[in-house]
Each structure stands twice: as structure tokens, then as C-alpha cells.
Amino acid sequence: MTERITALHGAGGEVMDQLLARLILPRFGGRPSGRISLLAGDDGATLDLPRDGEIVFTTDSHVVKPIFFPGGDIGRLAACGTINDLAVMGAKPYALSLAAVIEEGFAIDDLERILDSLAAVTEEVGVSVACGDTKVMPSGDLDGIILTTSGIGVARRAISDAGMIVGDRVLITGTIGDHGMALLAARNEFHLSTRLESDVAPLWPLLAPALDLPGVVHAMKDPTRGGLAAALNEMARKSGTCIQISESAIPVRSEVLGLSELLGISPFDVANEGKAILVVDPARSQEVLDALRRHPLGLAAAEIGFVDREYPGRVVFETGVGGRRFLDMPLGDPVPRIC
Amino acid sequence: MTHPFRFADPRRARDLVDAIRLLAPREPVKLVHVCGTHEIAIARHGLRRLLPDTVRVLEGPGCPVCVTPAREIETAIRIAETGATVCSFGDMLRVPGYGRSLESAGASGADIRTVLSIDEAVRIAGDSAHEVVFFAVGFETTAPMTAAVALEHPPSNFSILASHKLIPPAMAALLSLPATGISGFLAPGHVSTIIGTGGYGPRLADCGVPVVVSGFEPLDILYAIALLLRQIRDGRAAIENAYPRAVNPDGNLTAQRLLANVFEPAAAEWRGIGILPESGYRFRPAFARLDARARFDVGVIPEHEEDRACRCPDVLTARAVPADCPLFGRRCTPLSPVGPCMVGAEGACAIWFRYDGERPL
Numbered sequence: 059m060t061e062r063i064t065a066l067h068g069a070g071g072e073v074m075d076q077l078l079a080r081l082i083l084p085r086f087g088g089r090p091s092g093r094i095s096l097l098a099g100d101d102g103a104t105l106d107l108p109r110d111g112e113i114v115f116t117t118d119s120h121v122v123k124p125i126f127f128p129g130g131d132i133g134r135l136a137a138c139g140t141i142n143d144l145a146v147m148g149a150k151p152y153a154l155s156l157a158a159v160i161e162e163g164f165a166i167d168d169l170e171r172i173l174d175s176l177a178a179v180t181e182e183v184g185v186s187v188a189c190g191d192t193k194v195m196p197s198g199d200l201d202g203i204i205l206t207t208s209g210i211g212v213a214r215r216a217i218s219d220a221g222m223i224v225g226d227r228v229l230i231t232g233t234i235g236d237h238g239m240a241l242l243a244a245r246n247e248f249h250l251s252t253r254l255e256s257d258v259a260p261l262w263p264l265l266a267p268a269l270d271l272p273g274v275v276h277a278m279k280d281p282t283r284g285g286l287a288a289a290l291n292e293m294a295r296k297s298g299t300c301i302q303i304s305e306s307a308i309p310v311r312s313e314v315l316g317l318s319e320l321l322g323i324s325p326f327d328v329a330n331e332g333k334a335i336l337v338v339d340p341a342r343s344q345e346v347l348d349a350l351r352r353h354p355l356g357l358a359a360a361e362i363g364f365v366d367r368e369y370p371g372r373v374v375f376e377t378g379v380g381g382r383r384f385l386d387m388p389l390g391d392p393v394p395r396i397c
Numbered sequence: 398m399t400h401p402f403r404f405a406d407p408r409r410a411r412d413l414v415d416a417i418r419l420l421a422p423r424e425p426v427k428l429v430h431v432c433g434t435h436e437i438a439i440a441r442h443g444l445r446r447l448l449p450d451t452v453r454v455l456e457g458p459g460c461p462v463c464v465t466p467a468r469e470i471e472t473a474i475r476i477a478e479t480g481a482t483v484c485s486f487g488d489m490l491r492v493p494g495y496g497r498s499l500e501s502a503g504a505s506g507a508d509i510r511t512v513l514s515i516d517e518a519v520r521i522a523g524d525s526a527h528e529v530v531f532f533a534v535g536f537e538t539t540a541p542m543t544a545a546v547a548l549e550h551p552p553s554n555f556s557i558l559a560s561h562k563l564i565p566p567a568m569a570a571l572l573s574l575p576a577t578g579i580s581g582f583l584a585p586g587h588v589s590t591i592i593g594t595g596g597y598g599p600r601l602a603d604c605g606v607p608v609v610v611s612g613f614e615p616l617d618i619l620y621a622i623a624l625l626l627r628q629i630r631d632g633r634a635a636i637e638n639a640y641p642r643a644v645n646p647d648g649n650l651t652a653q654r655l656l657a658n659v660f661e662p663a664a665a666e667w668r669g670i671g672i673l674p675e676s677g678y679r680f681r682p683a684f685a686r687l688d689a690r691a692r693f694d695v696g697v698i699p700e701h702e703e704d705r706a707c708r709c710p711d712v713l714t715a716r717a718v719p720a721d722c723p724l725f726g727r728r729c730t731p732l733s734p735v736g737p738c739m740v741g742a743e744g745a746c747a748i749w750f751r752y753d754g755e756r757p758l
Binding site: 306322324375376377378379380381382383384386 | 405406407410411414437440441442443444445446447615616619742750751752753
């Protein structure tokens, strides 16, 4: 019989201690965050952080449907989401917190799979899980599981998403739209079958070499919810510059394009979970591209545009057939068009 | 992005743009399409910027949600208020009618459901003890699906509020309105797959304005524009097919048979235009039991007063572009729409706002 989460698991007594001892400590106990770590089971943990540089702190709650999707699951997403927020601030990730809100009746096998994928990411990046919390909610009060991760990292000098200047080049680390389209296809409503997988991946190992070139990366952002369109618009708006993008330079998988045509949803409006936009010194753009392309996640890295003053705060898009338009902020969740 | 589809090839696009420049007359011409999907393709690919200044392309009544009269939205809401479940497409829900929309009625407790197809509404009826009504909007493209369901003996608690509209009568009506000044029509490819190029003949064969059926890829649209300009240059006004890979002269005979079995042409009200003869469908008597209008008594609905500043009527009749409207991007945005053209995903205002923001490039 399938072993399931019960209300007792969230009650803070012996049953919860047993669950933590069994599920959490073996996966995350081996990489202590500091003198007092997760293993101590104390009210908090201490962190051994480098003394120089800026400390960067971020948090994100993760819900996803389906919980297990092609190319990943909510565990991998929760680890990568926070690690990537640190990475695009230019910060090496050191420690995460992990809070889980679980629906009563959730299969413990599934929880283990989720924790395994989360642990695989923390191991790959070398980041500690310093502290955590578990709550159980009555069946029906939430849809499966919510994972919240906060993260601490240290940057030599943190990189904002608005630090670009006129003349800079805009780079993207790989193909656009994979995560969003893979999830749209995985939800059964459209009865589609594809081999498309989410791109969910930790970005720090990819970005670290580019950040070793001092002063070259002026701005960075990960195009998650709202996709490339939302991220570029936010960058243009906050910096007061105009971003000029060439559609034909943006790497997009043909499966993603096909789905996008079929559903009437632009690949630029849907989430990516393993990509970053870098805005760099024009004289060093090729060097950054070379550094990115040396990592497996950066093979499709490309220069997609530049920064000027034509329409401050806006993103101008040169289309594949040579037309021009603004690339606008998506308004909400994309829904398929019906004729 | 390397486009894997041949119909967006940049080199061929340049060739067609060159042809269009050669064919374009010196005096301005106004080309009108009647299809939101055309408008989306034109905006998404930035095609207007490729055309010479003398060639303007406008969207007419091409958005099924936008031309659905406020009276019918109010009818659907009143039906929902009797306790019935009302299902429709997501677009339809937010269109403002008499100070309220299906969405706001849903928030006030009515059972309003978004569906992706009429089949989903039939399934809901199968699982429900209550009356379930499908609010059927759309042109010749969606009407055959409504007809197919009507012929399949849906559950007895299922009925249809049919608000389908026909494209050729609307095109003909635009020509008879004052100040439209239309030099040529781009006819919608998907409607044409159903009615065939022959479907335009009865209304438009002798109208004196060229009609070219167009597909939806950038090259399809540029090619159709080139054919229209060539007809204009040569002083011809024929119905031509620039989308032969999908459209034939006769159309989809099965779909036409379904439609003829279930519906008969009837006068229909178009929001922003008025009542046009034989431009919609009503159920034939054998299907009267499926007609939600007969099943529910919603009382008398008074004339609807549109916001006077809203230029949707002019946009829907190709007498204005969205940017001509004083409300566009100011008081009227997709988040707080005043007129229907800012709501429907196929509406010209929503499309312009989406691709060009409050101020076109």
C-alpha cells in the first residue's frame, strides 16, 4: 500500500521527527552550512560566508501543475528557481532554506522523488540546505504541495537587472520557451504529445565563468514567468533604455515554434527555468559568448540585440520577415486563441 | 529564431515587398481584412511597416466576440441568472454589455464556465442535473461544430444560444456604408475553407471591389496584398484565391451540409454595425428544442447605449484604426476595456495594444 502523508506528520511531534530523520537529513545533512547546521535541528542555522563581497538574499514559492513534468519536477524547480535568482544577481549560492506545505494524503514516494531531485541540484551546485519547515494541510486545502525556498549568496559586486548602458549587447544563454511550452503540452487539456522537455536547470555553473570577466556583465535577469517579453520589458523600463531585439537571432526549438503556432501562444511570453539574459560590454560580447558556449547549458547562447535610446523604456522587435513592432509585456497567463 | 516554416522565409518576404512596391498605386488605397487572425499576423510580424505609405490595411468586423451584440450578452447573463450553467469561450466572458459581463455575473454567483469547444459544454451537461447552455459565437468556422452537436442528440438539459455570424454579408454591408472607401478585401482563409471561393460570389461578385482569399502566414498575406494591388492597377474586381493550399472553389461540402440541415439564414444584429439581412443563423424548426432563446424567458431587453467616445463602431467598419480612438490606451486598455474591440483576442484594439502598446511604433 502507498504510504501517505497524514496530519500527524505536520504536528511537530515524534512522527514528524521520524519523517525528517528519514527523508530530509540523509539528503541534505552532508553539507553543513556552518557551525550550527541542519543536522543540529536547532531553531536556526549559522552560515559560513566569505567576508568580502555583497550578500544577496532571495525567496520564491513554487507551485506547478503537473508536479512531475517532462524534464523535471517541483523539487528541481524549487532548487533552481532560487539558485538562479541568486546567480543572475551575480551571486554564488551558499545556502537555501526549504519550507514544504504538503496536502494530507500526498504519497511519500512522490515526496521522496521530489526531494531527490532537489538534492541533486544542491549537490551539483554545492549549496547547503541550512534550515527548513514542514506543514501539512487538510486534503483539498491545496493542490498537492507548495515548496518555498529562500537563498543566500555572495557576489563580488551584485549585478542588477537595470545596469545596462547605451551600446551594450544583449545575450541569451539558450533556447527560449522550452519550460512554458513543455508544461502547456504536458497538461492534458490539449491532448498533445511531444518530446519537448522543460529547461529547468541551475544557472550558476554556466554563469560563473562569464562573471569572472570583471565589469563586463552590466545587467542580468532570468526570463521566468512572463518569459523573454516580460523580462526584457522590465529591464528596459527600469533602466530607461530601449532594447532592440532581432527575432531571427533568438534561438527557439522547432517543437516550441510548432506548439506556439498551434496554440497561438508566443514562445516569448512563456516561462523559462534555465536561461538568463545578459547585457554586456559590446567590446567583450564575443568573449562572454565563448565562455557561455563552453558549458553544456550554453551551447545555443546567442547575441539577440543591443541597447540604444530610440524608444526609452520599450523593447523594439525586428521580426523574422523584416517588420518592426514593440515587444510588449504579456498581460496575464497566456490562453490559447479560439477562432 | 530560424523559422522552420517556409511561409515566413525572409528572402521571399523581401521579394514580395519589392513586388508590392512596384504594384502600389500613387494614390492611397485602403485594403480591408475581416479576420482577427489576419490582424494578429500583420501586427506580430510587423507587416504594416513593410508596406508603402499609400497602402493601408485595416481590420473590419473580423472579431466574432466583438460583433456579438450587447443584447445577446445580456440574454446569456439573464439565462445564467435563472440557475442555468452558461458555457462560452474565454474571450466572450469579459466583453462588457449592459454595465456587466458574463465574468462579473460569474463573480456575483452565476454559473459561468469557460470551455475550449462546444463538446466540452455537452460533457458538462452530461454530468449535470441543471440546464446547461452553450453561448455559440463565431463565423462559418465554428458554426459547423455547433451544427454537428445539434445533430448528435445532445442531453435534454443542453441548449444553445446561437449567435453565429456570416462573413460575406458583412463584407457586402461595409461597401454600402458611407465613408468606408474600401479598395479591396483580403478574405479570411479559414472561413473560405468552409464556404469556398464560391461562397463570396452571391454577395460580392459584382461589387466592383477585388476580393483575394488569404492565408495567415506572413508570405500568404503579402502575396494576397500583391494580388489585390495588381487587380487595382489593372482595374479588375475579381474573386481570387491566394491560399490554394487550403481553399478550393466549393469549400467543405460536409460542413455546408451540416449547416444547411440545422440552420437557416436569418437577419442578425452586429455590434457597431446594426442589423444585417441574412447575416446570421437561426435553428430550423426541427431543432427548435435546442434553441436557448425559446427555452428561457429572459424578458424584454432595452436598446443598449454604447459609450459615446468609444470608436469601436468605426473600427469594426474599417473607418478608423484603434489609434484614432481617443480612449485607446488611455481610458480603454485590455485590463479595463471600454469597447468590445479591446476585449476579444481577435479585436483590433486588443491586438494593437498587445503588439504596439498604447502608442504604435
